Every structure is written in C-alpha cells, then in structure tokens.
Amino acid sequence: MADDASAHPDILNQAAQGQLKSIVERIERLEIEKAEVAEQIKEVFAEAKGNGFDVKILRKVVRIRKQDRAKRLEEDAILDLYLAAIGEI
Incomplete structure (x- = not known):
C-alpha cells in the first residue's frame, strides 16, 4: 500500500496521507477495543446466566x-x- 501512495503523489499530499493513516489506525484500535468490550459483556451475561438469571x-x-x-x-x-x-x- 505504501508503494501505491508513492506511485500516485498527486492523489493526496503528504500531510493528508499522514492524517488518513492516523484516522485508519485509530479506527482499527477502536475496533479492537469494541471487540474486547463485546467479549466482556458476553462474559457478564454468562455470569448472570450461571447465577440463574x-x-x-x-x-x-x-x-x-x-x-x-x-x-x-x-x-x-x-x-x-x-x-x-x-x-x-
């Protein structure tokens, strides 16, 4: 992918490329956090079920x-x- 950006420098300037990369990385981190929270919620529901709820x-x-x-x-x-x-x- 980095090769694509350097092959087409007229598409996005370097600042925009950096900003875009930062945004994508933040989204990826948040997706990981979201999956971790979903797993924790699943565990709480399993605990509740184990307690008869x-x-x-x-x-x-x-x-x-x-x-x-x-x-x-x-x-x-x-x-x-x-x-x-x-x-x-």
Whole structure:
C-alpha cells in the first residue's frame, strides 16, 4: 500500500496521507477495543446466566433502560391497546 501512495503523489499530499493513516489506525484500535468490550459483556451475561438469571430478559431490561421513560410508557400503552383490541389481554 505504501508503494501505491508513492506511485500516485498527486492523489493526496503528504500531510493528508499522514492524517488518513492516523484516522485508519485509530479506527482499527477502536475496533479492537469494541471487540474486547463485546467479549466482556458476553462474559457478564454468562455470569448472570450461571447465577440463574434469564439472559433474554436481561437484554430486554438493558434495552428498556436506554429508552426515554415517557416514550417507553407511550409505547407500552399503545401495545396494551393493540393487544386488547385483538383479545390478547
């Protein structure tokens, strides 16, 4: 790849090449960190499962806690309305 940059010096000047390389390297480091965090989350869910917690429900709890409370309550009310309308509750 370095040969490609030197073969086409008119594409990006040296400063832009350095900046681009820096950006790509930062993204690569962040991807590694993201994979490490994902593995840690997986381990926490495994621990929870080992302690008898339902992982599927835990995932829902985490997702719900991310939502705005008012929006969540509105969605719950609409869900209840729809379920009642089709005779499910």
